[in-house]
Amino acid sequence: MVIETLAVLCVAGGAMAWAVRGKSSRIFAPSVWRGPRNRKAMALTFDDGPSESTRELLDVLDEFGVRATFFQCGFHARRLRTEAAEVARRGHEIGNHSDTHPALYLHSRNFIEDQLSRAQQSIIEATGVTPRLFRAPFGVRWPGLAAAQAKLGLMGVMWTAIARDWALPADDIVKRMAKAARPGAILCFHDGRELTMRPDISPTIDTIRRLLPVWLDQGYEFVPVSELTGLNRR
Ligand SMILES: [Zn+2]
Numbered sequence: 001m002v003i004e005t006l007a008v009l010c011v012a013g014g015a016m017a018w019a020v021r022g023k024s025s026r027i028f029a030p031s032v033w034r035g036p037r038n039r040k041a042m043a044l045t046f047d048d049g050p051s052e053s054t055r056e057l058l059d060v061l062d063e064f065g066v067r068a069t070f071f072q073c074g075f076h077a078r079r080l081r082t083e084a085a086e087v088a089r090r091g092h093e094i095g096n097h098s099d100t101h102p103a104l105y106l107h108s109r110n111f112i113e114d115q116l117s118r119a120q121q122s123i124i125e126a127t128g129v130t131p132r133l134f135r136a137p138f139g140v141r142w143p144g145l146a147a148a149q150a151k152l153g154l155m156g157v158m159w160t161a162i163a164r165d166w167a168l169p170a171d172d173i174v175k176r177m178a179k180a181a182r183p184g185a186i187l188c189f190h191d192g193r194e195l196t197m198r199p200d201i202s203p204t205i206d207t208i209r210r211l212l213p214v215w216l217d218q219g220y221e222f223v224p225v226s227e228l229t230g231l232n233r234r
Contacts, residue, residue, distance in 0.1 A: 020105060020142065021139050021140055023158040023159060024158070025141065028142055028145050030146065031141070031156030032156070032157055032229045032231070034184045035229045038184075039184070040183050040221065041183065042182075042185045042215070042220055042221075042228070043185070043187065044061075044068040044069070044208070045159065045187065046068060046069070046189050046190060046204075047071045047135055047189070047192070048076070048097065048193055049083075049084075049087070050077065050084045050087060050191065051083070051193070052080070052199075053199070054070075054192075055083060055086060057191050057204070057208065058092075062090065067092055067093070067222065067223065067224055068222065068224065069092065069094075069226075070095065070191065071097035071133070072127075073099065074096075074100070074120075074123060075100050075101070076192060076195075077122045077127070078125075085126055088128065093225060095132075096123060096134045096135075097137065099118040099119040099122070100115070101194045103137060103140045104137070104140050104141065104142040106142070109143070109147065113144065116134065116149070117148070117152060132231065133225055134157065135156070135157050136156065136158075137194075139159075139162075157225050159188035160180065160182070160184070161185060163177055163189045164176065165190050165203055165204040166193050168203065169203055173204070174207050177207065183220075186225060186228065190204055
């Protein structure tokens, strides 16, 4: 009986963990995690920026003529307004990644709405762009998020594969993400490191510089998330 109860709790715990963090979970808020598999296209996404090194990453993307989606934090958009605006100026899509990058787990509805709306306001002020996409910090969703997203007209975006580029050296990120490439994939990288100032994002930049020519040779095209998923037709 004790074991049965434990098993039930484990199953419930697993289901709860999936609801909060599962990439295809829509329990707490609507989201997408991939595009259709019938087009040889992928979306590169970069979270936690802008940072002091975002411009270097933009130069690499320009070199290959690739447009991506940047999920910016309000905190960094206020701190580095010119860099935030430069991302939009070079034709990339801008999404909302909360204001100060908290895990939304266990937070109140008001807190969640405040995080999304402060970021939205700061990103609009810095870039002139109104985000339509939201990526939850750490991929953590929680009750109250659906209402906050709806109020601001934001669709949630998870990922098909995440680079772990905050922790791994470039060689390992290249291996990991080369394996993850497939039609319709949304790939998650980082041009910042949560709230860190002057973060070292060189493993991310090296990875992009090494993988883009390989993927382009394989015939992949790169489009922003809203184009990959058809959300731009809303
Ligand atoms: Zn993040």
